[in-house]
Amino acid sequence: xxxxxxEPLFSPKNIKLIxxxxxxxxxxxxxxxxxxxxxxxxxKVEPAFVMSISVxxxxxxxxxxxxxxxxxxxxxxxxxxxxxxxxALVILVDQVLKAxxxxxxxxxxxxxxxxxxxxxxxxxxxxxSMANKPWPSFLDGIGNAIGYGWILVAVAFxxxxxxxxxxxxxxxxxxxxxxxxxxxxxxxxxxxxxxxxVATIIWIQRSRNKDLIED
Amino acid sequence: xxxxxxxxxxxxFVDNMVFAYxxxxxxxxxxxxxxKTSVGLGAAVIFVLIITVPVDYLMNEYLLKPGALVWxxxxxxxxxxxxxxxxxxxAIIASMVQLVEMVVEKFSPTLYxxxxxxxxxxxxxxxxxxxxxxxxxxxxxxxxxxxAFGLGSGIGWFMAIVxxxxxxxxxxxxxxxxxxxxxxxTFVITGIMGIAFMTFMGIKL
Numbered sequence: 543x544x545x546x547x548x549e550p551l552f553s554p555k556n557i558k559l560i561x562x563x564x565x566x567x568x569x570x571x572x573x574x575x576x577x578x579x580x581x582x583x584x585x586k587v588e589p590a591f592v593m594s595i596s597v598x599x600x601x602x603x604x605x606x607x608x609x610x611x612x613x614x615x616x617x618x619x620x621x622x623x624x625x626x627x628x629x630a631l632v633i634l635v636d637q638v639l640k641a642x643x644x645x646x647x648x649x650x651x652x653x654x655x656x657x658x659x660x661x662x663x664x665x666x667x668x669x670x671s672m673a674n675k676p677w678p679s680f681l682d683g684i685g686n687a688i689g690y691g692w693i694l695v696a697v698a699f700x701x702x703x704x705x706x707x708x709x710x711x712x713x714x715x716x717x718x719x720x721x722x723x724x725x726x727x728x729x730x731x732x733x734x735x736x737x738x739x740v741a742t743i744i745w746i747q748r749s750r751n752k753d754l755i756e757d
Numbered sequence: 758x759x760x761x762x763x764x765x766x767x768x769x770f771v772d773n774m775v776f777a778y779x780x781x782x783x784x785x786x787x788x789x790x791x792x793k794t795s796v797g798l799g800a801a802v803i804f805v806l807i808i809t810v811p812v813d814y815l816m817n818e819y820l821l822k823p824g825a826l827v828w829x830x831x832x833x834x835x836x837x838x839x840x841x842x843x844x845x846x847x848a849i850i851a852s853m854v855q856l857v858e859m860v861v862e863k864f865s866p867t868l869y870x871x872x873x874x875x876x877x878x879x880x881x882x883x884x885x886x887x888x889x890x891x892x893x894x895x896x897x898x899x900x901x902x903x904x905a906f907g908l909g910s911g912i913g914w915f916m917a918i919v920x921x922x923x924x925x926x927x928x929x930x931x932x933x934x935x936x937x938x939x940x941x942x943t944f945v946i947t948g949i950m951g952i953a954f955m956t957f958m959g960i961k962l
Contacts, residue, residue: 576783579883582779622851629848632843636840651894652887658847734776736779737947740944748937748941749936
């Protein structure tokens, strides 16, 4: 493989790999991947943010590794090979979190481990990196992780704002509101609210972009 | 015995995999278009959970837990292999799913045909790995308790997917706003079902 038609590192095609998943091809609202963790870790912004970063690390490097090995993996056992690659990366992420962000890692509890079965990762391996070169695969991983991450952080932002009146520990709702009788909405902290929040995002997104409407 | 019943009932209703922890959401959303297929997938999940949770329990107890290797001799008592649990659990799940697939294919071709492609997909269903990880985190005392938990969570998941499939079959006749159709309305329904399931909170037998 001589470098005959060398593409620039950030050609328009590669940029698209990052920007598409953020909106029109979003992993959560369009591809329906990785919902489990998206709903469960969004009570507060901080764990949601850490979760997004962890997924980004696993997805980008997993995509890279799988893409490098794509020609040597026999297709019959590819799921097990993919799982081993993911599991190894997730163990690394888990150990790093335990060492440097112990409190957040306690809050995320089993959901760090569940990155292994996060469908985004498996889905992108199958759909993209098994058939593409390493660098585009890496970008695809970053792009999808950002698309996943912004939804997580957006949902977590509103849940934390209305549920505990603060974001990342800063009080955003002024004390005078509470004095007038404003009360934090306890319902928003409960798990089902995450579903309504994601449904609202889907509603807004599909109203603005009619192509995405299912029939 | 009472403990077992308690764990069983709790894992079906109070700690329902779908409504309380959102595990296995991907296949829950993707496969719940008709009742028939969702019954098949639900049955497969129960099946795999009853096998993998006890096996992973034994694995955790005699291999991975801090001090678990003490049965090999005193000098191994200080070894802590728990950082390996993800890779061990997922390896067991993947191989168990493969095994279950082969056994079902050999002994019950009709069941195999009806489960179809769902069996291999179960390896990446978060409810299965979640079952093992919750089992490890909650520190169950015996294999029987782990099995009761596995069976209970499987039945809870089965119930959830069959219920949502039945609702989705009917909702096709309603006038849902166009952008909410499909995925959006399914989220909303699941949320409402989740609120309903919260009434079970605090049940103890």
